[in-house]
Amino acid sequence: MWKSTVDRATRLFDDLSEEDAAEPVAPGRNRVVYLLGHLTAVHDRMIPLLGLGERVHPEMDASFVSNPDRAIGDLPPLADLKSRWENVNGHLLVLMQQDVSPSWWAQRHTSVSEADFQINPTRNRLSILLNRTNHLSYHLGQIVLAPKRPSGSADRK
Amino acid sequence: MWKSTVDRATRLFDDLSEEDAAEPVAPGRNRVVYLLGHLTAVHDRMIPLLGLGERVHPEMDASFVSNPDRAIGDLPPLADLKSRWENVNGHLLVLMQQDVSPSWWAQRHTSVSEADFQINPTRNRLSILLNRTNHLSYHLGQIVLAPKRPSGSADRK
Numbered sequence: 001m002w003k004s005t006v007d008r009a010t011r012l013f014d015d016l017s018e019e020d021a022a023e024p025v026a027p028g029r030n031r032v033v034y035l036l037g038h039l040t041a042v043h044d045r046m047i048p049l050l051g052l053g054e055r056v057h058p059e060m061d062a063s064f065v066s067n068p069d070r071a072i073g074d075l076p077p078l079a080d081l082k083s084r085w086e087n088v089n090g091h092l093l094v095l096m097q098q099d100v101s102p103s104w105w106a107q108r109h110t111s112v113s114e115a116d117f118q119i120n121p122t123r124n125r126l127s128i129l130l131n132r133t134n135h136l137s138y139h140l141g142q143i144v145l146a147p148k149r150p151s152g153s154a155d156r157k
Numbered sequence: 158m159w160k161s162t163v164d165r166a167t168r169l170f171d172d173l174s175e176e177d178a179a180e181p182v183a184p185g186r187n188r189v190v191y192l193l194g195h196l197t198a199v200h201d202r203m204i205p206l207l208g209l210g211e212r213v214h215p216e217m218d219a220s221f222v223s224n225p226d227r228a229i230g231d232l233p234p235l236a237d238l239k240s241r242w243e244n245v246n247g248h249l250l251v252l253m254q255q256d257v258s259p260s261w262w263a264q265r266h267t268s269v270s271e272a273d274f275q276i277n278p279t280r281n282r283l284s285i286l287l288n289r290t291n292h293l294s295y296h297l298g299q300i301v302l303a304p305k306r307p308s309g310s311a312d313r314k
Binding site: 025135 | 158162182183186284287288290291292294295296297298299302
């Protein structure tokens with residue numbers, strides 16, 4: 001489910017023009033470009049959360065996690081955001097596939113203490129994966145609602 | 158994840174006025190009332206799909222699954238749809254909690270043949286639950302974008 005949902009998002013993001021990315025998903029709500037950066041940063045944060053190593057783009061949090069859309073004026077170019085999306089998800093998938101044993105997934109994630117994990121052992125790595133898959137689905141449902149130029153427009157890339 | 162996502166949806170649906178429910182999630186897209194019926198019918202279909210018994214509302218498919226929004230003129234009253242949402246999800250949860258053993262979830266769902274299941278054993282009951290949780294998250298992301306009357310309006314119920 002994680003892989004197929006990420007793949008679906010990748011197809012949507014690949015197809016975005018600058019104009020598409022600048023559209024809000026609804027009047028006054030997040031722009032598609034913000035959600036692209038937001039999802040990239042949230043997936044990047046999964047790397048240390050799952051105990052799999054260091055993040056690739058910790059600098060993205062200010063623009064895409066700690067602050068809402070439009071709070072930070074200068075966002076990275078769309079092409080950079082698209083390649084970060086690919087890189088972060090590719091790297092994360094390789095790391096997650098190094099060890100897919102049920103017992104690994106049942107271990108605590110790094111933002112819960114050992115004591116709290118004893119109280120609630122469902123606060124494990126698998127819960128992070130399930131939660132983030134649903135978080136991605138939630139925003140995908142929004143991204144498909146954003147106005148798009150008709151497909152086949154000359155400068156679509 | 159299933160339970161918390163259903164609960165989140167229930168809170169959104171409980172709060173809907175007739176006017177809120179009649180709003181499309183984006184111009185020309187599904188109305189909130191359609192998504193309420195759609196999600197109810199899709200969850201109802203999980204009962205036989207998981208081998209848990211008969212559906213509660215098979216008659217809903219024509220209006221909410223087989224046809225897009227606005228294809229069928231007369232939808233049930235909003236109050237009925239809200240109570241069907243509660244009933245179907247309540248019933249389904251009771252049935253799913255009768256047997257939560259890992260081996261039960263790893264068995265094939267009823268829309269895959271025994272032969273196809275041998276080829277791909279991930280087409281199991283758990284995959285239905287994961288898929289439908291993400292399906293719900295996807296539409297929840299859309300429902301929160303629909304225009305709403307300001308909270309505190311006199312006739313909200």
